[in-house]
Amino acid sequence: MADMTLTLKIWRQKDRKSPGKFVSYTVENVSEHMSFLEMMDVLNEQLIKKGEDVVEFDNDCREGICGMCSLVINGRPHGQEHGTATCQLHMRKFNDGDIIVIEPWRAAAFPVLKDLTVDRTAFDRIIEAGGYTSINAGGAADSSAILVPKSDAEEAMDAASCIGCGACVAACPNASASLFTAAKISQFALLPQGQTERKRRAANMVAQMDAEGFGDCSNHAECEAVCPKEISITHIARMKREYFKAMVFDE
Amino acid sequence: MPALPTSLWSSVARKALMALTGLALIGFLIVHLLGNLILLSGNADAFNLYSNIYASMGSFLYVIEAGLVAFFLIHIVSGITVALGKMKARPVSYKKVANAGGPSRKTVSSVTMIYTGVLLLVFLVFHVVSLKYGAHYDTTIGGEKMRDLYKLVVENFQQPYIVAGYVIIMTLLGFHLRHGFWSAFQSLGALQPRFSNMIYIIGVFIAIILAIGFLFVPIWIFLNS
Numbered sequence: 001m002a003d004m005t006l007t008l009k010i011w012r013q014k015d016r017k018s019p020g021k022f023v024s025y026t027v028e029n030v031s032e033h034m035s036f037l038e039m040m041d042v043l044n045e046q047l048i049k050k051g052e053d054v055v056e057f058d059n060d061c062r063e064g065i066c067g068m069c070s071l072v073i074n075g076r077p078h079g080q081e082h083g084t085a086t087c088q089l090h091m092r093k094f095n096d097g098d099i100i101v102i103e104p105w106r107a108a109a110f111p112v113l114k115d116l117t118v119d120r121t122a123f124d125r126i127i128e129a130g131g132y133t134s135i136n137a138g139g140a141a142d143s144s145a146i147l148v149p150k151s152d153a154e155e156a157m158d159a160a161s162c163i164g165c166g167a168c169v170a171a172c173p174n175a176s177a178s179l180f181t182a183a184k185i186s187q188f189a190l191l192p193q194g195q196t197e198r199k200r201r202a203a204n205m206v207a208q209m210d211a212e213g214f215g216d217c218s219n220h221a222e223c224e225a226v227c228p229k230e231i232s233i234t235h236i237a238r239m240k241r242e243y244f245k246a247m248v249f250d251e
Numbered sequence: 252m253p254a255l256p257t258s259l260w261s262s263v264a265r266k267a268l269m270a271l272t273g274l275a276l277i278g279f280l281i282v283h284l285l286g287n288l289i290l291l292s293g294n295a296d297a298f299n300l301y302s303n304i305y306a307s308m309g310s311f312l313y314v315i316e317a318g319l320v321a322f323f324l325i326h327i328v329s330g331i332t333v334a335l336g337k338m339k340a341r342p343v344s345y346k347k348v349a350n351a352g353g354p355s356r357k358t359v360s361s362v363t364m365i366y367t368g369v370l371l372l373v374f375l376v377f378h379v380v381s382l383k384y385g386a387h388y389d390t391t392i393g394g395e396k397m398r399d400l401y402k403l404v405v406e407n408f409q410q411p412y413i414v415a416g417y418v419i420i421m422t423l424l425g426f427h428l429r430h431g432f433w434s435a436f437q438s439l440g441a442l443q444p445r446f447s448n449m450i451y452i453i454g455v456f457i458a459i460i461l462a463i464g465f466l467f468v469p470i471w472i473f474l475n476s
């Protein structure tokens with residue numbers, strides 16, 4: 001396939017306080033083998049050559065495990081592919097002449113820092129509120145010392161595969177952080193090491209999630225559909241059960 | 252140990268209240284629809300005797316009504332809180348929004364809950380004012396004097412614009428329940444992937460049966476009187 005020429009409509013915003021606007025760019029010589037972020041690199045090289053300000057976007061590992069890349073591409077966080085992050089989206093999914101709208105995550109709790117980068121430290125504060133276990137691990141225990149059913153281990157691992165990218169918030173019509181918070185509660189609730197602080201964790205993390213200004217969960221399940229790790233909303237149901245237990249019982 | 256910072260008005264508990272009241276109101280609607288089916292018989296005495304059961308409950312009726320009002324209020328206030336919270340949580344909206352598909356449950360129903368809800372509330376006020384507090388006719392059945400509610404209902408449903416209004420609003424009720432029923436179970440933490448689809452389908456059935464049941468009665472009366 002010949003190289004593509006694309007029109008990009010990108011949200012440009014100077015800093016946190018400035019109003020932003022969409023700016024159109026034309027990118028030529030886009031190979032179908034490029035990732036979406038490599039296509040953005042091509043655009044930025046063009047801008048540098050012209051002496052213009054580059055488009056800021058978050059990225060790091062570019063292999064779908066760090067959770068840094070974001071971008072709402074044509075109305076879908078991480079683009080139209082299921083179970084992948086923006087860095088794993090390839091330009092072969094687009095056609096020559098396409099117009100692509102690129103926006104940052106939109107949520108009051110994720111303020112835009114510059115262009116397409118947003119401040120996701122609200123997630124860090126939710127983790128600080130209880131997303132850990134206070135156990136002095138000591139030396140490595142025998143793997144058979146604490147028995148964990150395989151199904152529990154697998155489900156905990158599914159939850160723990162959350163990379164904290166925030167696509168769930170970006171996709172949620174209410175900008176709710178329920179899937180993220182639920183995954184981080186669930187990964188501990190299912191395992192023996194998470195039992196001691198179980199109720200306190202659920203109560204504190206939900207309280208912090210609310211305090212950060214995320215919206216309520218209306219069960220649209222749009223979060224699960226865009227999650228690059230395909231984390232199920234069954235973890236949100238578990239978060240609710242954990243919270244109800246914290247409401248009714250003492251630690 | 253300090254108390255856990257849980258609250259009945261946290262995002263999780265608020266939605267559980269909405270879910271519990273919503274499910275209770277669905278229960279109320281099922282009883283209501285069963286009562287309405289008596290209207291289809293065209294037997295005025297049968298319907299009046301049925302409605303007189305409630306009218307003759309005395310103060311116990313007030314207890315039931317107070318409970319219903321409380322359930323509606325909790326459901327409405329939590330629903331409006333969610334809608335307002337949504338505007339606050341996303342002050343800048345997207346230029347382009349697309350549905351992600353796949354496991355998503357985002358539908359016309361799910362994104363219009365607040366609008367269908369508010370319209371149902373407006374309807375509810377009209378419904379109660381025009382029937383419960385509407386014209387009072389009397390009838391005597393078996394020597395007992397009671398309200399002729401049947402006459403008032405038939406009078407109402409002889410007017411095409413009222414019938415049209417009921418048909419539209421009850422269709423909206425169907426949309427509201429289609430997302431609401433399934434969503435209530437998820438909000439209560441009661442869903443597992445293995446029966447999530449089944450609950451969703453049951454919700455669609457309940458939505459269709461209640462909507463069609465409620466909109467069929469006015470049409471039936473309009474065509475048969």
